[in-house]
Structures are given as structure tokens and as C-alpha cells.
Amino acid sequence: MFFRARSLVLSLFCAALVGLSGFSAYLAVQRFGIAELQATGLHRLDLYAASLEREIGKYAFLPGTLSLEQEVLDLLAGPAGGEAAKRVNVHLEKLNARAGTLSIYVIDAHGRVLAASNWRQADSFVGEDLSFRPYFRDAMASGTGRFFGIGTTRGDPGYYLAARLAGSEGDEGVLGVAVVKVSLEQLEKSWSTVEAPVLVADENGVVILSAVAGWKFTLLRSLDERMRAAFDHTQQYNRRALQPLGMREIAAYGHDARLVRIVGDDAEAVSVYPVSGRFLAQSRAMADTRWTLTVLSQLEQVDSLAQSRAALAAIAAACLCLLAAVVAERRRHLRHRLAARETLQKAYDELEHKVEARTADLSAANHKLQDEISERIRAERTLRAAQEELIQAGKLAVIGQLSTGIAHELNQPLAALRTLSANAGRFLERGDADTARANLARIAELADRMGRITGQLRSFARKSNGLSEPVRLGQALDNVLALLEARLRRSATVVERHGPREEAVVSCDPNRLEQVLVNLVGNALDAMAGQPRPRIELDWDCADGAVRLQIRDHGPGLSDEACSHLFEPFFTTKQAGDGLGLGLAISAGIVRDSGGSLQGANHPDGGAVFTLELPLAHCHD
Ligand code: ADP
DSSP: OHHHHHHHHHHHHHHHHHHHHHHHHHHHHHHHHHHHHHHHHHHHHHHHHHHHHHHHHHHHTHHHHGGGOHHHHHHHHSOOOHHHHHHHHHHHHHHHHHHTOSEEEEEETTSBEEEETTTTSTTOOTTOBOTTSHHHHHHHHHSEEEEEEEOTTTOOEEEEEEEEEEOTTGGGGEEEEEEEEEOOHHHHHHHTTSSSOEEEEOTTSBEEEESSGGGTTEESSOOOHHHHHHHHHHTTTTTOOOEEOOEEEEEEOSTTEEEEEEOOOTTTOOOSSOOSEEEEEEEEEOTTSSOEEEEEEESHHHHHHHHHHHHHHHHHHHHHHHHHHHHHHHHHHHHHHHHHHHHHHHHHHHHHHHHHHHHHHHHHHHHHHHHHHHHHHHHHHHHHHHHHHHHHHHHHHHHHHHHHHHHHHHHHHHHHHHHHHHHHHHHHHHTOHHHHHHHHHHHHHHHHHHHHHHHHHHHHHSOOOOOOEEEEHHHHHHHHHHHTHHHHHHHTOEEEEEOOSSEEEEEEOHHHHHHHHHHHHHHHHHHTTTOSSOEEEEEEEEETTEEEEEEEOOSSOOOHHHHHHTTSTTOOOSOTTTOOSOHHHHHHHHHHHTTOEEEEEEOTTSSEEEEEEEEEEEEEO
């Protein structure tokens, strides 16, 4: 709303500026043009006045010179004789022809024409009474007479120059008046070629000379009836109807300059320049006459120049306004852009600040996470170490369980060793070296067997690292059965092994696999304790990259409680000292670490069956 009002005010201001510029330019150019016209007009005034005065002055002396002619004086003085008049007539005729004037004539003191240059023509002035003519009266009264008028005889306009002719006695001897009528037509014609109209008005305001033919004998000012009557009497304008020129003054400038309007019909006036419209009129009073010379300068050119300059100024102002508007628009645009950039920079700074804060948060969170991870790793390591310890503890527990059987196993050969070594001594004393040698060989065998047993135990008891490697399943089963050999034999347990011909090689830690198998076979033996025909079936096959080993016993099977808590640590149904309840939990952990699984279930035909699945390294034929 504010911007719309502002742009409206600006538009109005621009429009006012454009208008004012145009108007000022119009006024300035017009004033300048008028001043120029005025200067030119003054120059023309000088020029035309000089030419007119020169033209008139050329003949000014002529009437006076006739007083030097004795014949003329005689004619005026004496009674009019035919011969004298004729001689003067001829003289005047010649003089007129030579001077190039319209006519020359001599009037006596009563106003009657005594001799004239046109004496031969039918309409000759000779004998005419011209006492009513003002030039005659003036000349008679003051010595000279000047008069512009229209001839009474032929109606030709002309300028009359009259001079009083006197005898040698001065005023007393006034004889008459000599008159020369001059035509100003040539001068007029030369004016018609100028670029603007010029006119001469006499003391009555009647245009007597004009470059425009239609203006001649028109009135510059109104004429009252008294003056009209006087004109009729003097026949100055030969009874012409004096119409007003139609010039009206609009404004007055200095140095006798006026702004006038001439109302007229251009079509009627035959001229090279317009004779109606607005003009600058400049007038000057002529010397020696009571005439006024007026030059008119057309304002049309000044007007059109002022108009074109005004239009130019208006266009220039409009261009300036437009330029100012463009510059203002550009500045506004620039300001907006700067503001936008500032906002953007602010947003960017804020964003950067946020990112920095977030990064700091993230790095703090990262540190925290790293700490947590290290903590977890440490905990895991601790857990793993604990697991390792647990596995070892479980193994030691198994070894503890085995120790009774192993001790028993070792006791037998030890007793045999004692007997054999004692017997060997006795046989040597008797000299029965062969029997003694046979005894010693038996001793060596027994020592080997004992060594094997302890070796197996040592190998089982060593702490393994849990890393997987290819292990022959058959070999592992052999080792386990060897470790449990004493128990198996004591309980007369039958072990059946069923498997494919090709040897299964699994990926596992060999020592820990044996620990699992010892546990499972040991549990089976525990379950079948006291049974008359204990039997363990070991079945395995290879499928889908894994070995599936089933260890089935023919004991009572798993109770419901055992089924639901089978792999929980410290779950045992055995007497204190017989079991810790860690065997299956540890075994399941070992199998899981190797990428396999362990499950326990009851066989439909009785007894428990444990299924051990381990990833297959490869199968050998
Ligand atoms: P422990 O042998 O020390 O009790 P285990 O984790 O090896 O610990 O066994 C947990 C329990 O699972 C045993 O106490 C027993 O009740 C049951 N169990 C394991 N194997 C068998 C099996 N073959 N037949 C019946 N019960 C079994």
C-alpha cells in the first residue's frame, strides 16, 4: 500500500517535471527566438527605412531646381502665353523622362497647373485646379510639401514632392509651386521578395506602401467620419474604400515591438510568405515624413522551434525520469540482494554454529560410544576369559570324575609291574633269563600302556585356545573312548559306531571337541549306571556342509525337568560330588563357538539322544 502510494506520487512528480521542462523550454526558446526576431527586425527596419529615404531623397531636390529655370519663372510670373507654356511643357517632359519620375508640373499661386510633363496626353494636368491638394498648400505655406496620394486624373498612387517657386523678391514674389510625382512601385516590388511583410503607413494610419498588394490602402486604426470627409475633400486616396487591415495587438515588448495577430485569408493573398497569423511587429517613424515603417516577422518558425524544443526537453526529462527510475530500481534490487545475502549469511552462520554444536555432541557421543565399546570389549574379554576358565574348570571336573577310573586303570599295571619286576628278579637269580626277559618285555608293555593313559589325560587336560582347525571325527571319538576305556570296560558298555565310509573332518578346536564328546558319552554312561546291558550308539552322517553326530544311550531318558533346563548352568540331577551341572552348558557354548549346535531329546524307543552338529571341513574317502 505504502509502495503503491509512493510510486503514484513519484509518477505524478515525474509527469509534473516533464510538463514543467517542456513548458520552460517552450518559454525560453520562444523568448530567445523573439529576441532574435527582434534583432533581425531592427536590422530590417534600418535597411528598409534607409532604402525608402534614399528613394525619396533622390528626388527631393528636383522641384526646387525648377526655380532656377527662368522660363518657368517667367511662365508663372507673366500672363500665360502659348509659346512660353509650350517651351516649359517640353522642358518638363524631357526632365521627367530623364529623371524617371511619374510626372513633373508647375502650378501657379492659385493652384492652377500651367505646365506639365504630360501636356501631350489627353488626361494632362494642364489647366487643372489643384489648389485643394495638401502638397500645394504645404508648399505655398512652408516652402515644401510632401504628400502620398492617388492621382486625381489617372488614379495612380505616387509620392508628391512640392517646392515653392519664388521670384527674387522673396515671399512677396511667390510665383507658384513645382511638383514632382514619384512612383514607389519599384521599391515596393523589391520588398515583395523579402522573407516577411513590410508596410508603410502614413500619418492617418493608412497603408500606403506594402509588399503585400492586398494590404495597400487598408487602415491600421479606425477612421472617424470627420477624417473620411477630409479625405474626400483632398481626394488623397481618390475615394477608395479604406478597409481595416485586421491587425490586432496581443502584447507589447520593448523597443517599439508588439506581438500582433493579423486576421486574413491566406488563399486570397498571393505572397511567398504567410500574411495572416501571429507576427512580431516593429515600427519606426520615418525621417522627413510623418510616415511609419513597420516590419512584420513571422512567429510561426519561432513557435514551431519552441514546440520542438519543448518536446525535446520533455523527452529528455522523461528519459531522465526513466533513468532515475531504472537507477532507483537497480539500487532497490541491489539492496534486496544485499539483504538476502545477509539473511543467507546469517542462516549459514547459524547452520555452521549448529553443525559445530552437533559435531561436538557427536564427537562426545562418539567418545562415549568408543568408551562403551572398549568397556564392552574389556567385558567380553573378561567374559571370554571367564568362559575359558569355566571350560577349563569343566574339563578339570571331568578329569576329576575320570581320575577314579584312571587311578584304577593305573593301579592294575602298577601292581602287575610290581609282581613282574619281583618275578623277573627271581627268574634272574634262578638263571632263567628267558622268562626274566619275557617279564621285562611285559613290564615295558605295561609302562607303555601307562604312558599312553597319562599321555591321553595330559593331552585332554591341556588348556586349548579355542581356535578351529580340521579335526577327524573318528580320531576324536577314538581318543574319547580311550579316555573312558576303564569306565566302559568296568560297566561292560557296548559302543556301536555307525557312519559313512568316508571320514568326516569337522572344523573345531580338537581338544574342546573331545571335551564335549567326553561329557556326552560320560552322561550316557552315568544314565545307564547299573543297567545289565548298557549300550551306546554313535551315528553320524554328512549333509549340507555339516556333520550330524547322534549319541544315543539306552538309559531312562531325560526327565521333563531336565528337558526344560538341560543347558542351564548348574542344573543337575546328580548327587553332590557326582556332577556340577556345568557339562552341557559348557558343551553347548563350545559347539556354538565353533558354528554348530547341540540338542538333547528322548528317543521314541527309549533312552536319551543328543545331536551334535558341526560345520564340515571336508569329507575324505
Ligand atoms: P552333570 O552331569 O554334572 O549333572 P550335565 O550338564 O552334564 O551336568 O547334565 C545335566 C543333567 O542332565 C544331568 O544331571 C541329568 O539329569 C541330565 N542328563 C544328561 N545326560 C543325560 C542322559 N544321557 N540321560 C539322562 N539324563 C541326562
